[in-house]
Amino acid sequence: MAMPSDQREHARTRLRTPIEPMLATSVDSFPPGRPGTWAFEPKLDGFRALAIIDSDRGVHVQSRRGARLNETFPEVTWAAFEHLPAGSVLDGEIVRWSPSGRLDFSSLHRRNVAGHRRAAALARVEPVHFAAFDLLRLCGRDVTGLPLSERRALLETLFASIPAAGVLALGMQTLDEAEARAWFDSLHTVGVEGLVIKPARSTYDGGARGWLKLKRRASADAVVGGFVGSPRRPSGLLLGRYDAGRFRMVGRTTQLSAQAAAEVAPLLTPAHDGHPWPATLPPGWVSSPYGQREPLDYTRVRPDLVVEILIDTATDAGRHRHPVRYLRPRTDVDPAHVVAQPDAMV
Known part of the structure; x- marks a missing residue:
């Protein structure tokens, strides 16, 4: 792709990293x-x-946080080198499609924690794709000030010359709300979390939450196995389900409101002996905040309270990767009947 002469000098400078991406705010x-x-x-x-x-x-x-991913996803690095023009920046999502046709986040996590040599081996057996959805710079030209509709047109022109079956893929986009609603109602079956919704005339403002994210959610039951905060004012619940008779931790709630805390506090009974979970949870426990490095102290309770929660599609082997929202107690449900669920949300 030819570069205008008045941009050549600008393009000779190295692009500064890290670049702060644009973010989204949750809507219902x-x-x-x-x-x-x-x-x-x-x-x-x-x-x-x-x-x-x-x-x-x-x-x-x-x-997103500025970490280098070249060695973690070498196939993306090589595809970008082979197919993208110098002086360019694309924003997108690295994804892995499993043989069953579902998005497979666990394989990305394996890459992230593997050493460079093992990551290269995983790239051969569990290859990923880079789905591009925005363009920040093209051939040395900063296009962040252009409306999204114009940036999208440039991105589509760029991808017209990139092999369709390769590592680089053009992300899906539509201006038709009816089509978007059809995506929202159907794509969760393959692990798509919902929709990102962007003003068609918006510029790209790094760090700003100028986009919207609408997640598909459904209610489910879980058993309370512990809490953080005080017994009179728990600030969050730690949740589990039974899997072949074993009480497995599956996630945690978001911060409880004062009303929710008052509702569940009288229903929690401290556990003294025989609780299957450790007294202190190590860093990286289920649904732990990103980057958490300290163990978590919490209070274990007898697993006899079932609660209804609001979940999204982001699960891994039955565990919720994101904190879930507490809805209400389910004192009418036997905890033994709350069993592990498959990852697909129906």
Whole structure:
């Protein structure tokens, strides 16, 4: 792709990293607006990443928080080097499609914790794709000030010359709300979390929460196995389900409201002996905050209270990767009947 002469000098400078990506705010419904006001994209369950190609064709694949991902996902690095023009930056999602046709976040996690040599081996047996959904720079030209609709047109032109069956893929987008609603109602069966909704005329403002994310959620039951906070004012619940007779931890709730805390506190009975969970949870426990490095102290309780929770599609082997929302106690449900669920949310 030819570069205008007045951009060549600018393109010779190295692109500074890390680059701060644009973010989204959670919403509970489709936003109002006339047709064409909003652009809708599937919210893929993967690793947010920026593909940065310097003027000397050096490639830097960066996570949302600025970490280097070149060695973790070498196939993305090589595809960016081979197919993307110098002086360009693309925003997208690294995803893995399992042989069953579902998004497979656990394979991305395996890559993330593997050493460089093992990550290269995993790339051969569990390859990933980079689904590009935005363009920040093209051939040395900063396009963040252009409306999304124009950036999208440039991105589509760029991908017209990239092999369709390769590592790099053009993310889906539509301006048709009816089509977006059909995606929302159907794509959860393959692990798509919901939709990212963007003003069609918006510029790209790194770090700003100018986009919206609408997650598909459903209610489910879980058994309370512990809590954080005080017995009179628990601030969060630790949840489990039974799997072949074993009480497994599956997640935690978001911060409880004062009303919710008052509702559940009298229903919690401290456990003294025989609780299957450790007294202190290690870093990396289920649904722990990203980057948590300290163990978690909590109070174990007898697993005899069932609660209804609001969940999304982000699960891994029956565990909720994101904190879930507490809805209400289910004192009418026998805890022994709350068993592990498959990852697919129906």
